Amino acid sequence: MSRTSQPEESGACINNRLGDDELRAVLSKLEEDKDKEVFGLVCKRWLHLQSTERRKLCARAGPHMLNRIAARFTRLSELDLSQSLSRSFYPGVTDSDLSVIAAAFTSLRLLNLQNCKGITDKGLSAIGSGLPCLQSLDVSYCRKLTDKGLSSVAKGCHGLRALHVMGCRFITDSLLSALSMNCNNLEELGLQGCTNLTDSGLTALAEGCKRLKHLDLNKCSNIGDIGISNVSKACSSSLRTLKLLDCYKIGDDSILSLAKYCKNLETLIIGGCRDLSDDAIKSLAFACYGSLKNLRMDWCLKVSDTSLVCIFLMCRNLEVLDVGCCEEVTDSAFQGLGSEDCKLSLKILRVSNCEKITVDGMSKLLKSCEGLEYLDVRSCPHVTQLRCHEAGLQFPHGCKVNFTGSLVEPDLLR
DSSP states (O other): OOOOOOOTTTTOOHHHHOOHHHHHHHHHTOOSHHHHHHHTTSOHHHHHHHHHHOOEEEOOOOHHHHHHHHHHOTTOOEEEOOOBTTBOOSSOOOHHHHHHHHHHOTTOOEEEOTTOTTOOHHHHHHHHHHOTTOOEEEOTTOTTOOHHHHHHHHHHOTTOOEEEOTTOTTOOHHHHHHHHHHOTTOOEEEOTTOTTOOHHHHHHHHHHOTTOOEEEOTTOTTOOHHHHHHHHHHTTTTOOEEEOTTOTTOOHHHHHHHHHHOTTOOEEEOTTOTTOOHHHHHHHHHHSTTTOOEEEOTTOTTOBHHHHHHHHHHOTTOOEEEOTTOTBOBGGGGTTOSSTTOOOOOOEEEOTTOTBOOHHHHHHHHHHOTTOOEEEOTTOTTSOHHHHHHTTOOOOTTOEEESSSOSOOOGGGO
C-alpha cells in the first residue's frame, strides 16, 4: 500500500511566519485598549512588542515601580500619575518619583501630576532638567509649588505647548515672564485661582507667547482690562478660548479689545464680570458672529434684552449660552425668534433666576432651537413645569429641562 503524502509544513507557527514589523502592523489596527492587552497575552514575544509599542500609561507612584515601568515601556510618551478623591493612595507622588521620571522617561511628551500634593520645587526642577521634549504638564492643585520649580520647567522645556497650574496659589507674575522668554510655542495655559497674577504678568506673557489658543484666568481676581487688552492684541489670530469667571476688574475695555482683535474667538467665559454693558456685548456679537460657540455671562447684571437680541440675530453658530441671574432679561430678548427663517444652533441654555421670563418667551425660543439638549429654568417663577404643561410647550426630543435643580449640569456650564 502506498503511503498518503503529507504537507511539508503542517501546523506552521505564526511566529515563524510574521516578523516584528508585521506584528506591529497588526497591533496598530487594534483600537480598543482591552484588545491590545489580549494581544500581549499570546506569548512573551507578543507581550514584549505590545509593551514597547505602548505610548500612554496611567500608573501609581514609587521609584521601584517607575523604574520597572521604564524598563518595560521603553517608548512611553504620555504618563498619568494624577490623583483625585476617588483615586488616591499614600504617600502619592514624591520628589524622588519625579527624579526617576526625569532620568528614565526621556521621551516623555505629556506628564499629568494633578492633585499630587506632595511634590515640591525640587522635583519640578528635575523635570525641567531631564525632560527637554516635554510638551504638556498638568500640576493643578499641587499646592507646594512656586515660581521657582515651574520656571525651571519653562527654562528646560522650550517645546512646552500646554501648562496647567490651577489652584497653585503661590504662582506670581515671575512664572509668566519665564514662560514668555522660554516657551514661545505655548498654546494652552490654565491659571485658574492664581490670585497673585496681575496685568503686568499678562503683559509680559503676551510679549513672548503669541500663539496662545486657550487661556484660563477664572478667579484670577487681580487681572484687569490692561492685561486682557494686551493678550488680545498679541494673540489675535490664535486665541480661541478665554475664561474670566469672577474676574471682577474686567470691564468693557477687555470685551471691546476682544471684539477688535480676536475675530476667531469660540469660547468666552465672563460670568461674574458685573460691570460689562450691553454695548460691549453687542460689539463682541458683531465681531465674532461666525466663530462664537460658547458664551457664559451669568451674573453680568447690566446685560439686558438688547444684548440677547443681538446675540440671537448674529451668532447663529452659538451652541452654549448662560445668562443665569441676569435680572434685566425679559421675554423681549426672544422677540426676533419663532419664525421659520430664524434657526439657532443652541444646545445648552441657562436662564435660571431670570424672574421676568415667561412661557411666552420660552415658546418663541423653542421654535427656533430644534436641537436644544439642556434648558435650565430654575427659579424662574413664570416658567414652572405646570405652566409649561398648561401652555402646551413642546420641548425637543431628548431635551432635559431643569426646573428644580434635580438634574446634573453639562460640563460646559461648570
